[in-house]
Amino acid sequence: MQRFILKNKNRITLLSAILIATAYISKWTVGNMEVFTWALIIASVIGALPIAIQAYQALRVKVVSIDVLVTIAVIGAFLIQNYEESAIVTFLFLFGAYLEQRTLNQTRSAIKELTEMAPESALKQMENGEFVEVEVDDVDEGDLLLVKTGAKVPVDGTVFSGEGYINEASITGESLPVGKEKDSKVFAGTILENGTIQIVADRVGEDTTFGRIIELVEEAQDSKSQAERFIDRFSKYYTPAVLILAFVVWFITKDVELAITLLVLGCPGALVIGVPVSNVAGIGNGARHGVLLKGSEVITDFSRVDSMVFDKTGTLTVGNPSVSDTIYYDDDSSEVLGYLASIERESDHPLAKAVLQEIGETAFYDVDNTEVVKGGGIVANVNGHRVTVGNVALMEKETVHLSDRALSDVEQLVKSGNSLVLTSVDGELKVLMGVRDQIRPGVKENLHQLKKLGVKNLVMLSGDNQGTVDVVSRELGLTEAHGNMLPEDKSAYIKKLQSEGQIVAFIGDGVNDSPSLALADIGIAMGSGTDVAIETSDVVLMNSDFSRLPHALGLTKATANNMKQNIIIAVGVVLVLFAGLLFSEWVSMSVGMLVHELSILVVILNGMRLLGFKLRS
Amino acid sequence: MKSVTIQLETLTCPSCIQKIEGALKGLDGVDRDSVKVMFNASKAKANFDEDKVSVEKIEESITKMGYEVKKSKVK
Numbered sequence: 001m002q003r004f005i006l007k008n009k010n011r012i013t014l015l016s017a018i019l020i021a022t023a024y025i026s027k028w029t030v031g032n033m034e035v036f037t038w039a040l041i042i043a044s045v046i047g048a049l050p051i052a053i054q055a056y057q058a059l060r061v062k063v064v065s066i067d068v069l070v071t072i073a074v075i076g077a078f079l080i081q082n083y084e085e086s087a088i089v090t091f092l093f094l095f096g097a098y099l100e101q102r103t104l105n106q107t108r109s110a111i112k113e114l115t116e117m118a119p120e121s122a123l124k125q126m127e128n129g130e131f132v133e134v135e136v137d138d139v140d141e142g143d144l145l146l147v148k149t150g151a152k153v154p155v156d157g158t159v160f161s162g163e164g165y166i167n168e169a170s171i172t173g174e175s176l177p178v179g180k181e182k183d184s185k186v187f188a189g190t191i192l193e194n195g196t197i198q199i200v201a202d203r204v205g206e207d208t209t210f211g212r213i214i215e216l217v218e219e220a221q222d223s224k225s226q227a228e229r230f231i232d233r234f235s236k237y238y239t240p241a242v243l244i245l246a247f248v249v250w251f252i253t254k255d256v257e258l259a260i261t262l263l264v265l266g267c268p269g270a271l272v273i274g275v276p277v278s279n280v281a282g283i284g285n286g287a288r289h290g291v292l293l294k295g296s297e298v299i300t301d302f303s304r305v306d307s308m309v310f311d312k313t314g315t316l317t318v319g320n321p322s323v324s325d326t327i328y329y330d331d332d333s334s335e336v337l338g339y340l341a342s343i344e345r346e347s348d349h350p351l352a353k354a355v356l357q358e359i360g361e362t363a364f365y366d367v368d369n370t371e372v373v374k375g376g377g378i379v380a381n382v383n384g385h386r387v388t389v390g391n392v393a394l395m396e397k398e399t400v401h402l403s404d405r406a407l408s409d410v411e412q413l414v415k416s417g418n419s420l421v422l423t424s425v426d427g428e429l430k431v432l433m434g435v436r437d438q439i440r441p442g443v444k445e446n447l448h449q450l451k452k453l454g455v456k457n458l459v460m461l462s463g464d465n466q467g468t469v470d471v472v473s474r475e476l477g478l479t480e481a482h483g484n485m486l487p488e489d490k491s492a493y494i495k496k497l498q499s500e501g502q503i504v505a506f507i508g509d510g511v512n513d514s515p516s517l518a519l520a521d522i523g524i525a526m527g528s529g530t531d532v533a534i535e536t537s538d539v540v541l542m543n544s545d546f547s548r549l550p551h552a553l554g555l556t557k558a559t560a561n562n563m564k565q566n567i568i569i570a571v572g573v574v575l576v577l578f579a580g581l582l583f584s585e586w587v588s589m590s591v592g593m594l595v596h597e598l599s600i601l602v603v604i605l606n607g608m609r610l611l612g613f614k615l616r617s
Numbered sequence: 618m619k620s621v622t623i624q625l626e627t628l629t630c631p632s633c634i635q636k637i638e639g640a641l642k643g644l645d646g647v648d649r650d651s652v653k654v655m656f657n658a659s660k661a662k663a664n665f666d667e668d669k670v671s672v673e674k675i676e677e678s679i680t681k682m683g684y685e686v687k688k689s690k691v692k
Contacts, residue, residue: 054636057681057682058639061640063636065630065632065636101629104629105627137690218657236635276656
């Protein structure tokens with residue numbers, strides 16, 4: 001019976017509306033007061049039923065909920081035979097709850113889109129060797145699964161056979177399909193765009209990368225900030241306090257109408273819902289734009305950030321050194337490049353990788369008598385020539401003559417932040433290459449946006465030498481830049497900023513910088529989605545996309561403001577209503593309920609604005 | 618100790634949270650500190666002792682309050 005009534009709450013609301021309309025029509029047209037009264041009595045009773053049931057259930061678990069206040073108020077109105085008030089108040093309360101549900105679903109839509117991308121079924125190989133469709137919960141690690149074109153990959157796994165192209169946008173944000181063949185890793189929630197593959201399940205359910213992202217976002221949308229926990233505690237005592245106050249007022253004045261009006265006015269509706277609504281809409285917007293924000297505490301902290309500290313390699317720069325300049329000192333160079341490539345092929349130095357990439361395809365020669373000079377380079381015999389590959393110091397050691405032109409080239413390249421690779425053949429300089437870690441495209445504009453959003457200091461910390469660091473810093477317009485820093489130096493630096501009272505965000509790739517990520521007030525990881533960084537940081541930029549950082553900061557600022565607005569609206573409405581009750585005549589029980597329900601809708605609609613938030617450029 | 622995650626119908630009033638939390642905490646065998654009802658995700662999470670209380674019993678305590686249980690997962 002109880003369940004039946006609660007299930008049909010919406011129908012009851014509609015019926016109550018019809019009854020109230022009937023009552024007023026009969027009063028105003030034919031002046032029939034009997035129909036008027038009875039229609040309102042029935043509307044009050046059926047409307048009060050679901051509210052009373054909810055109130056009773058709340059009391060049973062020792063909670064004084066809003067339902068309790070409203071039920072007592074309605075019973076009071078009924079007893080003093082004010083059926084107009086009792087009918088309208090119950091209707092407004094039910095109708096308000098209905099609208100609340102509809103609009104709340106809107107604010108949650110962004111996150112719902114994400115969770116609905118989770119795979120639901122899988123084609124699993126059974127004992128007889130056939131593939132049968134099963135629920136994704138029934139897949140265990142080690143199972144062999146079949147994925148057909150257009151289907152979602154159900155688990156994190158390894159390709160066992162077949163090949164195809166997979167769209168990994170749900171994990172990395174990158175929409176270009178990625179080719180997969182035997183032994184490639186595939187991720188749950190990604191879509192096989194063409195081909196057919198069989199995969200072995202490595203991680204299932206909540207342990208998959210996608211499962212972890214969903215869980216993280218779900219936890220985030222319900223995590224509570226300090227202010228919110230305060231409101232929760234407050235409302236726990238607030239509603240009983242209103243109840244007691246109403247009793248006291250009734251006891252002293254014997255004015256039932258005043259007492260029950262107080263009950264309705266005291267409902268804390270907008271206050272308890274205002275902050276969670278902003279929170280869920282803000283985090284939802286982030287999830288849509290590749291920014292994972294871990295909860296409302298993070299939002300509040302990030303919105304007040306003073307200093308942002310960046311790791312250089314992999315964050316501000318691409319992290320993949322490449323050759324920026326090649327200068328030849330001889331007309332015929334193809335043979336020399338072949339010698340160079342042959343030597344570099346045997347080295348695992350990062351610069352060697354960049355050089356090889358630059359040269360591309362070439363003829364290789366046999367290399368012998370290879371000698372590695374620490375902090376200098378390599379000397380070896382290639383094709384009967386003595387070839388030296390390395391820095392200026394090595395050239396001097398090998399008494400290679402550097403012309404004035406070569407020296408000025410060297411100076412030029414060092415100034416613009418290059419590491420140098422010089423190549424000489426039989427004591428004669430042939431080629432000079434400048435290798436540089438490229439600055440990520442768009443980073444300069446992004447940093448400028450951050451500054452405009454109110455970040456005071458933009459600091460770069462790096463393990464590289466001060467010269468390279470200064471070049472990058474000048475190019476990007478940073479406030480400060482420090483080189484030669486070990487991971488522990490970086491965290492010490494962050495500590496120093498914090499001791500000066502600054503709120504510090506650290507942005508890094510999460511692997512070697514985890515102490516700094518953990519120490520900073522806001523740790524921001526450039527995650528490719530598969531990283532452990534997701535776990536340790538407060539904010540994750542999906543697909544390592546630096547350009548999402550200004551959006552993230554702007555969004556947290558907008559969300560924090562939105563929360564404040566909602567608290568002000570909620571508290572303001574209660575104050576105005578109480579003042580109206582004390583100092584004027586216009587506040588009645590139904591007016592109070594109407595204003596309350598309106599204020600709830602206003603805070604929800606206000607929160608919803610965040611879903612469409614975009615950074616103005 | 619096992620843990621259960623229960624997917625509920627969409628929760629709309631913050632006071633529902635207090636009610637469901639109260640109901641779960643009132644069950645013998647449910648770890649009171651582990652009870653967590655998530656408003657926006659509309660989920661309830663709790664650790665429980667399977668010798669003292671069953672998942673069915675936990676679900677029932679929620680449905681009795683008028684909230685629909687959509688799915689529950691025990692780990």
